[in-house]
Amino acid sequence: xxxxxxxxxxxxxxxxxxxxxxxxxxxxxxxxxxxxxxxxxxxxxxxxxxxxxxxxxxxxxxxxxxxxxxxxxxxxxxxxxxxxxxxxxxxxxxxxxxxxxxxxxxxxxxxxxxxxxxxxxxxxxxxxxxxxxxxxxxxxxxxxxxxxxxxxxxxxxxxxxxxxxxxxxxxxxxxxxxxxxxxxxxxxxxxxxxxxxxxxxxxxxxxxxxxxxxxxxxxxxxxxxxxxxxxxxxxxxxxxxxxxxxxxxxxxxxxxxxxxxxxxxxxxxxxxxxxxxxxxxxxxxxxxxxxxxxxxxxxxxxxxxxxxxxxxxxxxxxxxxxxxxxxxxxxxxxxxxxxxxxxxxxxxxxxxxxxxxxxxxxxxxxxxxxxxxxxxxxxxxxxxxxxxxxxxxxxxxxxxxxxxxxxxxxxxxxxxxxxxxxxxxxxxxxxxxxxxxxxxxxx
Numbered sequence: 001x002x003x004x005x006x007x008x009x010x011x012x013x014x015x016x017x018x019x020x021x022x023x024x025x026x027x028x029x030x031x032x033x034x035x036x037x038x039x040x041x042x043x044x045x046x047x048x049x050x051x052x053x054x055x056x057x058x059x060x061x062x063x064x065x066x067x068x069x070x071x072x073x074x075x076x077x078x079x080x081x082x083x084x085x086x087x088x089x090x091x092x093x094x095x096x097x098x099x100x101x102x103x104x105x106x107x108x109x110x111x112x113x114x115x116x117x118x119x120x121x122x123x124x125x126x127x128x129x130x131x132x133x134x135x136x137x138x139x140x141x142x143x144x145x146x147x148x149x150x151x152x153x154x155x156x157x158x159x160x161x162x163x164x165x166x167x168x169x170x171x172x173x174x175x176x177x178x179x180x181x182x183x184x185x186x187x188x189x190x191x192x193x194x195x196x197x198x199x200x201x202x203x204x205x206x207x208x209x210x211x212x213x214x215x216x217x218x219x220x221x222x223x224x225x226x227x228x229x230x231x232x233x234x235x236x237x238x239x240x241x242x243x244x245x246x247x248x249x250x251x252x253x254x255x256x257x258x259x260x261x262x263x264x265x266x267x268x269x270x271x272x273x274x275x276x277x278x279x280x281x282x283x284x285x286x287x288x289x290x291x292x293x294x295x296x297x298x299x300x301x302x303x304x305x306x307x308x309x310x311x312x313x314x315x316x317x318x319x320x321x322x323x324x325x326x327x328x329x330x331x332x333x334x335x336x337x338x339x340x341x342x343x344x345x346x347x348x349x350x351x352x353x354x355x356x357x358x359x360x361x362x363x364x365x366x367x368x369x370x371x372x373x374x375x376x377x378x379x380x381x382x383x384x385x386x387x388x389x390x391x392x393x394x395x396x397x398x399x400x401x402x403x404x405x406x407x408x409x410x411x412x413x414x415x416x417x418x419x420x421x422x423x424x425x426x427x428x429x430x431x432x433x434x435x436x437x438x439x440x441x442x443x
Contacts, residue, residue, distance in 0.1 A: 299428030
């Protein structure tokens with residue numbers, strides 16, 4: 001058959017006859033094929049000239065050329081598949097925990113609580129679940145296990161001169177939870193992400209030396225944001241449980257700076273949780289924000305008890321100008337504020353305004369209302385200034401010697417303004433709020 005002869009000719013041409021044949025008889029294609037050989041293939045002596053017969057006859061495969069090595073003709077063979085990848089400049093470990101086990105790097109909370117030192121309990125640390133090696137590379141502290149024991153709850157806690165860019169981090173005084181007694185400056189820098197719109201500071205534990213006549217002199221805790229002209233209160237005294245929301249402009253503000261300055265050897269300690277927020281949780285301009293149906297509004301340095309500060313003076317600060325906001329819940333209209341604790345006992349309420357002769361503008365043990373009584377130091381509820389030593393706006397009773405609930409009924413955001421001057425200060429305020437369900441009023 002012509003087709004069979006054609007195959008034989010190719011085999012002889014590629015591999016030879018093995019008996020020294022130097023010529024190949026002429027073979028012509030049969031009439032059944034679409035192509036016709038006009039002349040036999042030439043056979044050249046070694047080194048043999050390569051003839052791309054497959055390209056010549058229209059086949060689509062381009063074979064590799066034969067080569068001559070050491071006078072021996074080598075025919076093209078298929079490249080064997082390599083069993084191993086090319087050797088790298090270094091030998092990575094064959095088995096790695098990163099390659100064997102993977103899990104989501106999600107939030108975690110340290111479950112175990114450390115020992116109490118100097119009366120300071122360990123907080124509930126928040127961290128991120130990482131492999132232990134990753135936690136070390138990120139300068140975190142492994143404090144608990146997670147992911148079924150394959151990961152560690154990595155907490156990013158830093159003392160003086162700490163720097164980080166983590167979403168959740170902690171800044172604490174030296175040797176925390178043991179008190180710090182040295183006289184030294186202590187700073188912390190947080191690199192802000194481009195998408196951050198607010199930063200939440202939570203003062204988990206905060207006990208410094210008290211203010212002097214409303215000004216922080218001995219100890220100072222200063223908050224500042226890069227390229228931000230807003231002024232935040234300089235803190236001292238007792239502020240455990242307080243918080244601040246800082247508005248951030250991502251185009252100009254790329255760093256947050258926290259710094260503490262201590263000028264005596266008296267014991268003090270602080271622990272601040274810092275959280276970067278990609279969306280605004282608090283309304284713009286609200287230094288403090290509450291979103292529950294009930295809660296407590298308290299001025300800075302209101303508490304008089306302490307775990308480690310020997311001398312303390314409970315009072316608010318000079319030169320305050322900030323807003324406390326409450327999120328009005330759906331189907332809740334009014335917000336009632338009372339000057340009492342959860343057990344019904346009255347709290348101390350004292351916001352002082354002094355006349356030019358040094359006397360108080362509000363008689364002792366009475367409530368002050370509006371501009372003439374509260375020109376400098378006040379809180380504003382329903383846009384009404386309140387001060388003195390009783391909480392009472394006079395809308396329910398005319399007796400200003402008693403505390404009476406004050407109801408925020410204005411539409412829009414619930415805002416309590418806080419304003420003080422640079423002179424005499426008082427104890428401050430601690431108010432309990434409760435939101436009331438909307439009730440249809442009769443026409």
